[in-house]
Amino acid sequence: MKKYDKLVKNVLGRIVPTEINGKEAVEYLGVGKYKPTGRKYAPPIVSCADYPADGNKTLPTLKEALIRAGLKDGMTISTHHHFRNGDLIAEQIFDIANELGVKDLMWFPSASFECHSPLVKYLEDGTIHHIEGSMNGSLGRFTSEGKMTGLGVLRSHGGRYQAVQDGDVHIDIAVIAAPTADAFGNATGDRGPAACGLLGFALADSQYADTVVVVTDNIVPFPCIPWQIHGNYVDYVVVMDKIGIPEKIVSGTTEITKSPDRLLLAEMSAQFCDEAGILHDGFSFQAGAGGTALSIGVYFADILRERGMKARFARGGSNKYLVNMLEEGLTEYILDGQTFDLEGVRSMRENPHHINTSPFTSYNYHGKGNFSSMVDVAILGATEVDVNFNANVVTHSDGTLLHGIGGWQNCLFSKCTILPIPLFRDRIPVVIDEVTTICGPGELIDVIVTERGIAINPLRTDLIEKMKNSTLPIKTIQELKAEAEAICGVPEKIAFEDEIVAVIKWVDGTVIDSVRKIKK
Amino acid sequence: MKLNKTVSIGNKGKGVRSDCFVSLEITEDGGIQIELVSKVKALYGKSILLLIEEVLNFFGIKHAKVAFEDSGALPFLIAARMEAAIKLLVETDKNFLLPMLPQNNYQTTKEQNRYSRLYLPGNSSSLMINAGIHTPDGIILDLEDAVAPDKKYEASFVVRNALRNLDFYGCERMVRINQVPRGLDDLEFIVPHNVNLILIPKCEKAAQIHLVNKKIEEINARYTLYNSIWLMPIIESALGVMNAMEIASAAENVVAMAIGLEDYTADIGIKRTAEATESFFARSTIVNACRAAGIQAIDSVFSDVADMEGLKQNVLKSKALGFDGMGCIHPRQIRVVHDNFAPDASEIEKAKKIVKAFIEAKEKGLGVVSLGTKMIDAPVVKRAEKTIEVAVSLGKISKNWREEDNEKI
Numbered sequence: 001m002k003k004y005d006k007l008v009k010n011v012l013g014r015i016v017p018t019e020i021n022g023k024e025a026v027e028y029l030g031v032g033k034y035k036p037t038g039r040k041y042a043p044p045i046v047s048c049a050d051y052p053a054d055g056n057k058t059l060p061t062l063k064e065a066l067i068r069a070g071l072k073d074g075m076t077i078s079t080h081h082h083f084r085n086g087d088l089i090a091e092q093i094f095d096i097a098n099e100l101g102v103k104d105l106m107w108f109p110s111a112s113f114e115c116h117s118p119l120v121k122y123l124e125d126g127t128i129h130h131i132e133g134s135m136n137g138s139l140g141r142f143t144s145e146g147k148m149t150g151l152g153v154l155r156s157h158g159g160r161y162q163a164v165q166d167g168d169v170h171i172d173i174a175v176i177a178a179p180t181a182d183a184f185g186n187a188t189g190d191r192g193p194a195a196c197g198l199l200g201f202a203l204a205d206s207q208y209a210d211t212v213v214v215v216t217d218n219i220v221p222f223p224c225i226p227w228q229i230h231g232n233y234v235d236y237v238v239v240m241d242k243i244g245i246p247e248k249i250v251s252g253t254t255e256i257t258k259s260p261d262r263l264l265l266a267e268m269s270a271q272f273c274d275e276a277g278i279l280h281d282g283f284s285f286q287a288g289a290g291g292t293a294l295s296i297g298v299y300f301a302d303i304l305r306e307r308g309m310k311a312r313f314a315r316g317g318s319n320k321y322l323v324n325m326l327e328e329g330l331t332e333y334i335l336d337g338q339t340f341d342l343e344g345v346r347s348m349r350e351n352p353h354h355i356n357t358s359p360f361t362s363y364n365y366h367g368k369g370n371f372s373s374m375v376d377v378a379i380l381g382a383t384e385v386d387v388n389f390n391a392n393v394v395t396h397s398d399g400t401l402l403h404g405i406g407g408w409q410n411c412l413f414s415k416c417t418i419l420p421i422p423l424f425r426d427r428i429p430v431v432i433d434e435v436t437t438i439c440g441p442g443e444l445i446d447v448i449v450t451e452r453g454i455a456i457n458p459l460r461t462d463l464i465e466k467m468k469n470s471t472l473p474i475k476t477i478q479e480l481k482a483e484a485e486a487i488c489g490v491p492e493k494i495a496f497e498d499e500i501v502a503v504i505k506w507v508d509g510t511v512i513d514s515v516r517k518i519k520k
Numbered sequence: 521m522k523l524n525k526t527v528s529i530g531n532k533g534k535g536v537r538s539d540c541f542v543s544l545e546i547t548e549d550g551g552i553q554i555e556l557v558s559k560v561k562a563l564y565g566k567s568i569l570l571l572i573e574e575v576l577n578f579f580g581i582k583h584a585k586v587a588f589e590d591s592g593a594l595p596f597l598i599a600a601r602m603e604a605a606i607k608l609l610v611e612t613d614k615n616f617l618l619p620m621l622p623q624n625n626y627q628t629t630k631e632q633n634r635y636s637r638l639y640l641p642g643n644s645s646s647l648m649i650n651a652g653i654h655t656p657d658g659i660i661l662d663l664e665d666a667v668a669p670d671k672k673y674e675a676s677f678v679v680r681n682a683l684r685n686l687d688f689y690g691c692e693r694m695v696r697i698n699q700v701p702r703g704l705d706d707l708e709f710i711v712p713h714n715v716n717l718i719l720i721p722k723c724e725k726a727a728q729i730h731l732v733n734k735k736i737e738e739i740n741a742r743y744t745l746y747n748s749i750w751l752m753p754i755i756e757s758a759l760g761v762m763n764a765m766e767i768a769s770a771a772e773n774v775v776a777m778a779i780g781l782e783d784y785t786a787d788i789g790i791k792r793t794a795e796a797t798e799s800f801f802a803r804s805t806i807v808n809a810c811r812a813a814g815i816q817a818i819d820s821v822f823s824d825v826a827d828m829e830g831l832k833q834n835v836l837k838s839k840a841l842g843f844d845g846m847g848c849i850h851p852r853q854i855r856v857v858h859d860n861f862a863p864d865a866s867e868i869e870k871a872k873k874i875v876k877a878f879i880e881a882k883e884k885g886l887g888v889v890s891l892g893t894k895m896i897d898a899p900v901v902k903r904a905e906k907t908i909e910v911a912v913s914l915g916k917i918s919k920n921w922r923e924e925d926n927e928k929i
Contacts, residue, residue, distance in 0.1 A: 260851035261650050398562035426538050426592025427560050451653045471915065487649075487687075489595060491563035 003151040004500055012390070012438055016511040020503060021106075021130060021150045023168075028512040031443060036366055036508070041167030043208050051235075055184040055222055058237045062089075062215060063096045065236040066173065069211035071097060074104045074129070075172035078209060080202040081111035082177075082189055082338060086248030089177045089215055091115075094122045102127065106150070108169060109133040110160055110201040111404045115248070123148055132169060133160070134394075134404025135502065143501050144400045146517035152401070152502030154394060154515075156409035157201065157337070158363025158370065159507050164204040166366060168509055174205035174212045176229060177243045181216040185234025186227035189339075190349040190356075192218035194244035197318070197339025197348045199228045200358030206233040217243045228356055254319040254341040256298055257291030261451055265420040266292050268472060269379060269449045270299035276466045278377045278416055279303055286315035286378040286411055289340050292420050293379045297321050304330045315362070315375055315411075318344035318354065326353060335371060337362055337407060363410035365507040370410075378414035382421055384435040387477050389442030389457050391419060392435040394504065397428045399436055399494045399518045401502060409507050412444040416463070423450040429484040429491055431455075431477065436494065438513045439504055448477060455480050495519045522609045523548060529605040529674045531644060532589045538646040540593035544605040547583045552576055558590035571595055575602040578616050596685035597645045600677035620684045620713070627747060628692045628716040630775045633657050633910060634752075634816055635845040635861040636854045637694060641666035643675035648682050652689035654851035660694045663706050664721050672698065676709040683713040692716045694752070700728040704735050711739040714747060717775070722783065723753035724760045726770035733771055750775040752818065756783035761802045764809035778818035778847070779806045794830070796837075807842035821847035828856055835860035862914050863907045871907035872921065874900060879922075 004017035117138035130150025178187030316336035320343035453475035496516035532541035637658035696719035697703035810817035
């Protein structure tokens with residue numbers, strides 16, 4: 001099987017394959033242009049007669065569960081990333097596969113972290129054929145060097161749900177690490193030694209995988225309440241001593257940035273939102289987990305408090321700052337996709353206005369609507385932005401794959417997407433001629449806030465009009481690029497090999513860009 | 521030219537950013553050999569090599585081994601590091617200067633606001649690059665206490681190149697030199713490069729000011745320069761306090777005088793407290809001398825960068841004592857300093873009334889300005905106009921405040 005075949009140029013001018021790891025794919029056609037057909041994928045029908053009537057689905061070991069699930073060459077194994085850098089399960093799965101001599105597996109995580117670097121050895125020895133999800137840190141470097149057998153596929157959180165639902169990815173075995181579960185397979189993330197808040201990223205896996213294994217280190221008698229994951233989807237439950245490292249799953253506390261430069265970006269972004277009329281009673285926002293985005297939330301809270309206003313909802317990544325807003329009555333709801341600190345976990349457990357959401361409700365592009373386009377403003381990051389407002393979040397300035405997409409692509413559909421980014425980082429210009437990898441098309445990116453000026457997308461004539469008399473430094477994106485080059489110098493073009501090592505999927509499953517092998 | 525001796529200049533290691541470290545050895549033969557390690561190699565590797573070669577070539581070096589570790593240094597810093605290294609090995613009068621940014625040619629005035637001035641360590645560029653973005657009234661490239669003794673040599677090259685090639689976006693460009701007489705050597709690195717104001721630390725007598733001015737005149741004459749360079753002596757000792765008047769009125773270009781409380785309290789042998797009663801005499805003396813000499817009085821820095829409320833109270837006290845500004849050691853302090861040194865609402869209202877009365881009197885052709893039954897002197901009018909100007913510049917009132925006030929009526 002070839003890694004990829006049939007190269008075409010998509011509407012953004014990027015060369016992409018339309019055959020990926022032996023499967024057909026469609027090139028990116030434009031926002032909302034691709035129309036899916038057919039029916040959703042369905043897992044096999046089963047009968048409860050084949051499951052224990054007493055509800056006890058426990059097995060003694062993960063190995064036994066994987067054997068019972070029929071683990072064999074070429075299968076797709078999924079995991080979720082709610083344990084972030086404290087995950088102890090993914091590595092064990094492939095240790096077992098390796099021990100059993102199983103080859104050519106596809107790992108389908110909702111995201112990968114540095115703790116998954118040990119999997120490099122299984123990519124090298126053929127236990128894992130390729131990864132579809134995200135390739136961070138060492139895995140990204142491995143991929144960029146062209147060493148992975150198959151082609152890497154990167155998807156957004158919403159794109160992952162879409163891919164599973166549409167049958168683009170068929171999950172043979174889903175292993176769902178659960179901080180608390182009962183023997184029937186009901187599971188929750190909001191309590192237990194490895195509490196991570198919620199388990200939304202594993203929802204698609206539970207619904208669509210052929211076999212679902214829940215792994216927990218905190219078994220409780222039926223019923224496990226709340227049942228964020230329904231036991232009715234679950235085949236086996238495995239109890240272990242330890243499934244994650246708590247301090248690496250959630251931080252004890254999240255702190256806003258102390259960097260004066262980032263605080264300035266946050267302040268300018270908040271002022272922009274205020275002057276553009278985005279902040280109003282009943283508005284909604286999504287701020288990411290980064291230091292700058294976190295600080296913007298704090299500035300929003302200050303403005304709301306001062307004016308006696310409140311937000312209708314805030315989208316999380318939740319943390320103690322959002323929880324403070326909720327408890328102070330500055331937002332009525334937190335719609336949470338993942339929890340970043342212990343305060344977030346506590347609030348999720350205790351506060352009925354702190355809502356557990358999933359990529360299905362929030363982000364899935366092939367659904368009857370989703371939440372992301374209803375959000376008034378989304379504050380996101382980027383490694384690069386170009387003069388056409390296209391942005392990159394996955395590759396580094398030297399062309400190496402280093403980050404996943406996360407919910408970033410999905411959030412671009414908000415009514416106003418703002419990227420607060422420094423104009424350059426240690427001489428590396430962030431606003432440039434053409435991004436290395438397009439992860440989001442410029443038409444969805446409305447405002448770039450840098451410390452040296454704010455550029456509004458020319459498509460947003462409404463925002464340009466509103467900010468006409470602003471005291472903020474409104475400039476064109478070309479002016480920003482020129483300013484970065486005046487300070488840093490004009491960067492050389494990065495040289496790549498021709499070989500494609502990974503593709504970037506758009507939220508509808510089409511291929512928006514390719515990542516090429518780096519030149520050594 | 522010293523051969524076969526390796527010298528090192530610059531910063532490297534964990535946490536060092538936007539900097540570089542160069543090891544240089546001039547050799548007898550073998551040409552130029554450069555070993556470059558850089559986190560921006562993919563983007564700027566070629567241009568870094570070209571610049572290194574250009575500097576070596578400028579100083580006539582044909583054979584050398586260069587080990588260059590770069591953490592994202594801008595060209596002005598790379599050039600400064602190279603030149604500093606070369607000049608440890610080569611005797612020369614030449615200076616490798618990148619072109620002066622055209623926007624760096626501005627002048628400042630004697631009376632302009634000096635509420636805030638942001639200290640920036642002279643031997644590191646990472647804080648300098650964005651300093652102007654935070655809009656302090658002035659930035660201070662510090663060659664004195666913020667630079668370790670063994671780094672002072674290389675810092676002077678960094679400061680010189682920063683004055684030429686970094687944009688501080690209109691902030692007053694200040695340099696704190698070392699204590700006189702050592703500080704006189706620093707002047708060669710800053711006077712020809714449009715420094716706006718020089719801070720003279722640990723100043724104790726007028727003679728030190730005269731020495732600085734003499735050297736400035738000498739350099740200006742050599743380069744045929746006509747720019748005004750303002751001086752701000754810093755009083756940091758008991759003797760300095762006692763000579764405050766002499767220092768404040770030492771020369772026409774002394775525009776402000778500051779107090780440095782860390783050294784002052786150490787000099788008189790007491791502990792510096794938050795209440796600052798121990799320095800009340802010194803601070804009042806400084807303010808009084810400054811007023812008598814018609815210059816600005818500048819307070820010491822507030823060192824707890826996390827305590828914004830403490831800073832605010834400190835500024836309010838400082839303003840009440842008669843100070844016109846204070847030093848900042850963190851960009852986040854700037855806003856608090858500006859907001860609280862700036863005229864408050866009642867001061868602005870009073871100033872508006874005076875200015876209005878003055879304009880009306882002028883329109884009516886009256887020689888005397890009066891407000892109610894009170895006569896108003898010219899200096900009072902001038903101060904009121906200044907208050908209005910500041911309030912407008914800080915966005916506290918609109919530029920068209922008179923028309924807007926009239927509309928309200």
